Amino acid sequence: MCLAIPAKVLKIEKDEAEVESFEVVKRINISLVPGIKAGDYVIVHAGFAIQLIDKDEAEITRGYWKKYFIEDAE
Amino acid sequence: MKESSEQLIKKIRNSIEKISSENNGYHKDRTFRIMEVCGTHTMAIAHYQIPQLLPENINLISGPGCPVCVTAASDIDRIIEIIKTYNLTVFTFGDMMRVPGSASSLSLQKAEGRKIKICYSPLDSLEYAKENPGENIMFIAIGFETTAPLTAVLVKKAVSEKIKNFFIYSTHKIIPPALKALLEDREVKVDAFLLPGHVSAIIGVKPYDFISKIYNIPAVISGFEPESIIKSILMILNQVKEEKSGIQVEYKTVVKHEGNPFAVKQMEDVFEIKDSLWRGLGIIKDSGLELKKIFNNFDAKLSFSVKEIKSIELSGCECGNVLKGIKRPNDCAQFKRTCTPDNPLGPCMVSSEGTCAAYFKYYREN
Numbered sequence: 001m002c003l004a005i006p007a008k009v010l011k012i013e014k015d016e017a018e019v020e021s022f023e024v025v026k027r028i029n030i031s032l033v034p035g036i037k038a039g040d041y042v043i044v045h046a047g048f049a050i051q052l053i054d055k056d057e058a059e060i061t062r063g064y065w066k067k068y069f070i071e072d073a074e
Numbered sequence: 075m076k077e078s079s080e081q082l083i084k085k086i087r088n089s090i091e092k093i094s095s096e097n098n099g100y101h102k103d104r105t106f107r108i109m110e111v112c113g114t115h116t117m118a119i120a121h122y123q124i125p126q127l128l129p130e131n132i133n134l135i136s137g138p139g140c141p142v143c144v145t146a147a148s149d150i151d152r153i154i155e156i157i158k159t160y161n162l163t164v165f166t167f168g169d170m171m172r173v174p175g176s177a178s179s180l181s182l183q184k185a186e187g188r189k190i191k192i193c194y195s196p197l198d199s200l201e202y203a204k205e206n207p208g209e210n211i212m213f214i215a216i217g218f219e220t221t222a223p224l225t226a227v228l229v230k231k232a233v234s235e236k237i238k239n240f241f242i243y244s245t246h247k248i249i250p251p252a253l254k255a256l257l258e259d260r261e262v263k264v265d266a267f268l269l270p271g272h273v274s275a276i277i278g279v280k281p282y283d284f285i286s287k288i289y290n291i292p293a294v295i296s297g298f299e300p301e302s303i304i305k306s307i308l309m310i311l312n313q314v315k316e317e318k319s320g321i322q323v324e325y326k327t328v329v330k331h332e333g334n335p336f337a338v339k340q341m342e343d344v345f346e347i348k349d350s351l352w353r354g355l356g357i358i359k360d361s362g363l364e365l366k367k368i369f370n371n372f373d374a375k376l377s378f379s380v381k382e383i384k385s386i387e388l389s390g391c392e393c394g395n396v397l398k399g400i401k402r403p404n405d406c407a408q409f410k411r412t413c414t415p416d417n418p419l420g421p422c423m424v425s426s427e428g429t430c431a432a433y434f435k436y437y438r439e440n
Contacts, residue, residue: 047195
């Protein structure tokens with residue numbers, strides 16, 4: 001339930017953003033992280049960005065995520 | 075070159091073994107109980123077999139980290155009574171569907187024809203309300219501080235968009251008072267905490283300060299990969315070894331010291347703190363979030379009043395003790411016999427992040 005995943009912000013439209021997470025593009029609400037811009041990385045929970053994350057750290061986290069939560073799921 | 079996760083885990087294990095063999099504040103012959111309070115940690119620890127990486131005396135205990143699991147039967151009963159009495163369309167997160175009340179569940183109610191829908195994002199419920207002005211929509215708001223800010227945004231949106239057919243039933247709870255209750259409970263023996271990653275992304279470090287300042291217990295905010303969890307355990311042992319406790323952040327990618335103050339402000343704008351009933355732990359002071367009076371129009375508890383219901387907890391279900399970390403799922407007589415994921419008796423088995431569900435899925439007979 002507290003699952004949250006890293007995503008890259010592609011485009012911003014008012015209080016929503018188009019983000020990419022593991023090759024899936026989706027729309028999320030960004031009301032909780034005012035001031036973010038395209039190119040930023042965020043952590044997404046239940047359709048909302050809840051925190052900004054550091055780009056380099058994000059790449060590492062995405063690597064772990066891919067390894068453990070997606071590949072291992074098979 | 076970044077070392078592989080296997081190498082990193084090996085290094086951390088060696089460090090843990092080293093501390094275990096030294097004569098210091100941490101005694102290798104004494105059971106050392108580390109409690110995690112996050113459903114996602116419960117699952118990660120089980121999935122990656124973290125206990126197998128640790129010396130035998132370190133026990134990883136699961137606490138009340140799953141918001142669905144700590145929802146009291148009386149809340150489920152009241153929600154069901156509201157659904158039966160009023161003609162509502164109800165939205166909830168998937169996990170809530172099979173949580174048992176005294177006599178029924180949302181899933182059973184849906185099977186009987188009630189309009190109950192699962193949403194991934196709370197915003198889905200508001201969208202539906204806008205598109206269906208002839209229906210009254212109730213969103214069951216459940217979750218800790220990771221999710222409460224989302225409900226706050228939802229409420230503010232409903233206000234600004236003047237939605238009249240939308241209502242919220244809040245069962246939100248906050249974590250730090252539960253940690254305090256656990257530390258005060260003589261039956262519960264906790265030597266250290268692994269603190270939740272995403273709750274902490276919102277609230278930051280400060281709300282946990284009392285754990286070290288008053289109780290002198292080490293605590294580390296941990297990420298969810300195996301190397302993060304085991305590194306957090308090493309950080310805890312180092313605190314014991316050096317005889318100083320504090321709240322440390324291992325999950326630095328996401329958890330800033332100050333958390334997300336903007337998200338916290340949304341929660342403070344919309345909710346007030348009240349006492350709350352936690353399944354297994356009883357009433358914990360100042361641990362629940364209720365809508366502020368200015369949002370009375372959106373409060374399902376006020377708009378849809380129902381008679382008082384006598385709730386009964388299922389006999390034989392050890393969820394209460396499991397949630398406190400006093401018993402493990404295997405200590406429950408029903409576990410794997412009459413209580414399975416297909417036929418769950420209590421919320422710890424229902425929720426995908428429940429302790430009993432984790433044990434059922436990942437741990438073999440020991």
